[in-house]
Amino acid sequence: MALSDPLVARSITALDSALVLGTLLLTVLLYTFARERNTSYPPGPPGIPLLGNLLQVDVLRPHLQFLEWARQYGPIFRVRMGPTHLVVLNTAHAADELLVNRGAIYSGRAAPHVAMGIVSDGQRMVFLGYTHAWRVVRRALQGTLGPAPSRQLRKMQEFESRVLMHDLLLHGDRSVVETHVQGPNGEIPEEHWFGIVRRYTTGVVLNMAYGRRVNKLFGHPYLHRIYDVMGNFTKVSQPGNYMADGFSFLRWLPDRLAPWRVEARKMHLWEMDLWGRLLDECRATFKSGIALAGFVPSYLRARADAGFEDLPGRGVVVVSSSAPADTSTAGWMRDKLLAYTAGSMLEAGSDTTAATIETFVLFMLHNPAVLARARAELDAAVPVAQGRMPNWEDEESLPLVVACIKETLRRRPPTIMGVPHCADADDVYEGHFIPKGSTVIGNIWAIHMDPARYPDPLAFRPERWYTPGKPTRWASGPTSQDRDHYAFGWGRRFCQGSYMAEASLFVVLTRVLWGLDFACPPDRLPDPDDETRTWSEGFIAVPKIFPVAFRPRSDAHAEVVRRAYEDVQREWQVLGLAVDER
Ligand code: HEM
Numbered sequence: 001m002a003l004s005d006p007l008v009a010r011s012i013t014a015l016d017s018a019l020v021l022g023t024l025l026l027t028v029l030l031y032t033f034a035r036e037r038n039t040s041y042p043p044g045p046p047g048i049p050l051l052g053n054l055l056q057v058d059v060l061r062p063h064l065q066f067l068e069w070a071r072q073y074g075p076i077f078r079v080r081m082g083p084t085h086l087v088v089l090n091t092a093h094a095a096d097e098l099l100v101n102r103g104a105i106y107s108g109r110a111a112p113h114v115a116m117g118i119v120s121d122g123q124r125m126v127f128l129g130y131t132h133a134w135r136v137v138r139r140a141l142q143g144t145l146g147p148a149p150s151r152q153l154r155k156m157q158e159f160e161s162r163v164l165m166h167d168l169l170l171h172g173d174r175s176v177v178e179t180h181v182q183g184p185n186g187e188i189p190e191e192h193w194f195g196i197v198r199r200y201t202t203g204v205v206l207n208m209a210y211g212r213r214v215n216k217l218f219g220h221p222y223l224h225r226i227y228d229v230m231g232n233f234t235k236v237s238q239p240g241n242y243m244a245d246g247f248s249f250l251r252w253l254p255d256r257l258a259p260w261r262v263e264a265r266k267m268h269l270w271e272m273d274l275w276g277r278l279l280d281e282c283r284a285t286f287k288s289g290i291a292l293a294g295f296v297p298s299y300l301r302a303r304a305d306a307g308f309e310d311l312p313g314r315g316v317v318v319v320s321s322s323a324p325a326d327t328s329t330a331g332w333m334r335d336k337l338l339a340y341t342a343g344s345m346l347e348a349g350s351d352t353t354a355a356t357i358e359t360f361v362l363f364m365l366h367n368p369a370v371l372a373r374a375r376a377e378l379d380a381a382v383p384v385a386q387g388r389m390p391n392w393e394d395e396e397s398l399p400l401v402v403a404c405i406k407e408t409l410r411r412r413p414p415t416i417m418g419v420p421h422c423a424d425a426d427d428v429y430e431g432h433f434i435p436k437g438s439t440v441i442g443n444i445w446a447i448h449m450d451p452a453r454y455p456d457p458l459a460f461r462p463e464r465w466y467t468p469g470k471p472t473r474w475a476s477g478p479t480s481q482d483r484d485h486y487a488f489g490w491g492r493r494f495c496q497g498s499y500m501a502e503a504s505l506f507v508v509l510t511r512v513l514w515g516l517d518f519a520c521p522p523d524r525l526p527d528p529d530d531e532t533r534t535w536s537e538g539f540i541a542v543p544k545i546f547p548v549a550f551r552p553r554s555d556a557h558a559e560v561v562r563r564a565y566e567d568v569q570r571e572w573q574v575l576g577l578a579v580d581e582r
Pocket residue numbers: 125126127138145205344345346348349350352353356413414415418419420421487488489490491492493494495496497498500501
């Protein structure tokens with residue numbers, strides 16, 4: 001038979017591939033064994049060859065098993081998920097020491113190959129390595145999200161919270177009397193009160209990024225697309241989802257043997273149809289001379305002023321700087337990185353904040369005595385006779401309410417295991433070797449459940465933070481000296497939106513407590529300790545939908561909410577923004 005015979009050629013190719021694959025697997029196996037025998041790694045559960053501990057962990061809810069191992073092995077343990085070394089830090093001290101004090105080494109990201117390299121074309125900010133491009137992005141965002149500039153965002157947060165209050169009033173008991181079913185990928189029915197919360201959280205970030213509004217709950221062109229993209233990305237970035245994430249040699253396979261790559265490229269185009277289109281629309285407006293507020297319009301303006309009006313492509317354009325290459329922030333984002341950076345804001349800021357609001361309501365329903373005390377505090381600080389809703393100026397008079405928000409972030413942090421960092425160099429911690437390339441997890445869940453730091457950790461107890469008559473400090477970082485909880489992560493990768501997030505939580509939750517009674521039928525109230533029934537899977541573990549009936553605490557409260565909503569419609573027009581459509 002001639003070699004040109006297609007059947008023979010195909011079987012030789014298949015045999016070759018199998019041999020190459022087998023040899024590579026064997027090499028990985030031998031290398032792993034040899035390395036492990038001679039090194040003093042952190043303690044950890046024994047695994048099996050090749051797969052390590054992969055089969056011992058529910059990859060969709062790893063925090064449960066990781067908490068068990070934290071109790072067994074202490075401040076630091078190590079597991080292997082296939083070829084990936086995971087070093088897990090379970091006390092505040094260990095996490096602060098590595099992720100903050102040794103931030104020069106531990107600020108990288110272990111990005112999943114398929115989700116970051118292909119689906120995001122390497123441009124998603126949250127997964128960028130500790131690189132020059134990341135520094136350029138981070139510096140650009142700080143001008144909008146930093147402690148001082150983020151105060152400029154409060155006007156829109158205040159305006160949008162009026163719409164949220166109005167919508168919850170309109171919602172009434174709809175999610176209790178109607179049957180709503182969550183979609184298989186966590187999709188929220190538009191009529192459910194979770195949709196009202198999402199409209200707020202996504203709306204304020206969309207406004208921050210693009211100066212646009214989400215002005216309707218039903219049929220908005222972007223609202224659902226954003227959640228679809230986020231949901232898909234959460235799925236594809238899940239550890240264990242793609243073999244090629246763990247076994248890098250699979251990345252050499254040609255397309256016909258790697259259908260995941262073809263699928264991932266399609267996903268990238270689908271994502272660009274959203275993030276790229278938002279940028280294109282913004283650029284068209286900018287070029288037509290209309291001045292929009294927001295991070296992206298301001299960035300396009302500044303970039304054009306610097307002589308880079310059009311910068312197609314990915315990554316950054318390097319601008320010479322006198323700073324050393326490893327600290328320089330000089331440079332401009334090209335279009336694709338800019339589009340993904342704005343998209344990353346929407347992803348990072350929407351579900352996390354929405355989940356915290358919903359979780360707060362859940363804990364209040366479970367703790368009616370705390371709720372009554374928080375309300376009494378609000379009624380004293382902002383009597384309804386004043387004809388206004390609470391605002392940030394009232395913060396000092398509301399120490400218990402702030403303590404309740406902090407306790408929500410501690411008791412159930414939305415990014416329950418944080419976002420993994422990566423060790424960019426070999427290191428030793430308390431005699432334990434941490435190899436370069438290890439994925440390093442600040443185990444927020446284990447730290448928040450540490451009874452030495454938080455006695456009776458499962459109890460919802462705002463008193464941990466509350467001193468009567470004294471303002472409650474947020475104490476959420478970024479410095480290790482100013483930490484009561486770790487919901488926003490660590491060090492140089494600390495959540496850049498934390499000031500914006502806390503401002504949203506404050507204005508929304510003080511208003512909800514102040515103006516609305518809310519109730520859930522006891523037999524439908526989810527149990528916060530029931531992991532599978534109450535919380536979603538994934539690296540942002542959010543509450544599953546539960547029904548709540550909202551009604552005004554009095555006619556006077558309802559009147560204040562209604563008036564604030566009507567007034568804000570005029571404000572939208574003055575600002576040239578879309579009015580609400582209901
Ligand atoms: C309650 C709400 C939020 C929580 C709990 C939260 C939590 C987190 C966590 C745990 C990280 C990873 C930190 C680390 O790597 O150690 C993170 C990163 C980040 N967050 Fe947030 N976040 C929230 C809201 C927001 C908002 C509103 C924004 C902006 C609109 C935002 C923007 C970011 C960005 C840009 C990063 C990536 C930082 C980097 O990789 O350098 N977050 N967030």
